[in-house]
Amino acid sequence: MTMEETKYSRRLCLLFLPFFGLVLLLISGSADAYKxxxxxxxxxxxxxxxxxxxxxxxxxxxxxxxxxxxxxxxxxx
Structure with a gap:
């Protein structure tokens, strides 16, 4: 892997990591409040x-x- 490809891979990870974290949070459902x-x-x-x-x-x-x-x-x- 060249140095330029490594930089591109890091940027891609930094862009998609928060996105996938948000998707995972939304899919997992919310906690119920107390009753x-x-x-x-x-x-x-x-x-x-x-x-x-x-x-x-x-x-x-x-x-x-x-x-x-x-x-x-x-x-x-």
């Missing part, structure tokens, strides 16, 4: 499972929790 979940949904949270109308296991099965999500309790008396 807030109220435990039990509109039925809320009961300290005693005897009075609860909510099957918490079934409620949780319908969710896809991720790191950073918040779980809050709505107390129903």
């Amino acid at each position: 807030n979940y109220t435990v039990g949904g509109s039925f809320g949270w009961h300290d005693s499972t005897e009075n609860s109308k909510v099957n918490y296991q079934k409620w949780a099965d319908g969710k896809n929790f991720s790191l950073g999500d918040f779980l809050s309790k709505l107390y129903i008396f």
